[in-house]
Amino acid sequence: MIKTGSRLSIFPLPGALLLPRAYLPLHIFEPRYRALVSDSLARDRRVAMIQPIPGEERADRPDLFDIGCVGRIANVEALEDGRFNLILEGVSRFRVVRELEAGTAFRQIEASFDEFSEDEADPDPLPSPMRSEIEREARRFADARGLMIDWDGVERLDDESLVNGMAQAIPFDVVTKQALLEAADALARADLLVDFLRLGAGDGSQTLQ
Template sequence: MHVGNARYLKREDLPEIVPVFPLTGALLLPGGQLPLNIFEPRYLSMFDAALLGDRLIGVIQPSLVEEAGSGDPLRPALATVGCIGRITSFAETGDGRYITSLGGVARFRLLDEVAGSQPYRVFKFAPFMSDLTEEDDEASVDRGELLRVFKAYLDANKLEADWESIERAGNRTLVNSLSMMSPFGPAEKQALLEAADLKTRADTLIAITEILLARGLADTDTILQ
């Protein structure tokens, strides 16, 4: 996996621990780009530290299941799977915020939390090695069906897309980009993240979109471009 100026090909290319950034409803996938507006002091500190180090941040959703003893909003229970991102762009706004973008490197399974004096949380993790080697079978994706459902969603919401760019995109880029920009809720986003392979993610994306259309719940405020 090549992200920004770095290549991640084996476990040794990644650190043993990573700071985690909990974001409800956010989805970062390998090869994707997630823009962020950072303003909380603890996460400003996290990005400061990452910029001085390996530039890696773990993006993960808070757990979708209520757990006993997880009432601390500063230390919520977390989902078991997230995605590591590399800081690929960074700018200061002049009013204390950071405008940054993370490039997806690999999904990971959350392991033990590591105690420390930093204001943010740090965890050991196990990366999905298939994401580093990009072993997905792109030919297994039903591209025609995916584009059919995507177009139906656009038509239902009177939206437009850059079809020239879509036609040029490979199946991996297409599936992951559509998954990230989809207007689905946290549970659906987590299902897309945890899909076993590219074909499963594409099939899941198609199924969720068809359910959305069938129920007439398409979000007319969503803009896909």
């Protein structure tokens, strides 16, 4: 468990959802985030993902949501021109305590992990009806939006990978992605996912990225 009070280097990115035990591929090209990755590789391999509040995305230092998820660099490809291709493995959610005066090109925060102590534990399996409902509503959503999904691959996923993968891959808006991140546990996230899939398939009100 990461200690509360830890210093985290943050990568604010709208629509990029990292969840515990899920994986997030990233292409790093901006100089400040190339510096972040270099620092992380030399120090602890941690990168904290967090979303800017809608309307703040284009600001130089946008206001951020209070909750994000820290990941460990599980795989890295350093390109000749200084860019990186990364795969982050989600470790735990965190709450921002305060932003630090870091003196670096990238932003750093003090983080609390106290309320997310269960994030590193494997969740219980979903009830069978819930699993079936997620798959059914995901098919309806995909049909309504014209999305191509490998359904054979979906059926082979374990419950947590199914919920996390859908939460990450479905093109929900920033606020919806944040709600999925902040869900109390895996079952609550699955319930929310069904609601958002149903809403998006029914009236098209969810915003595509």
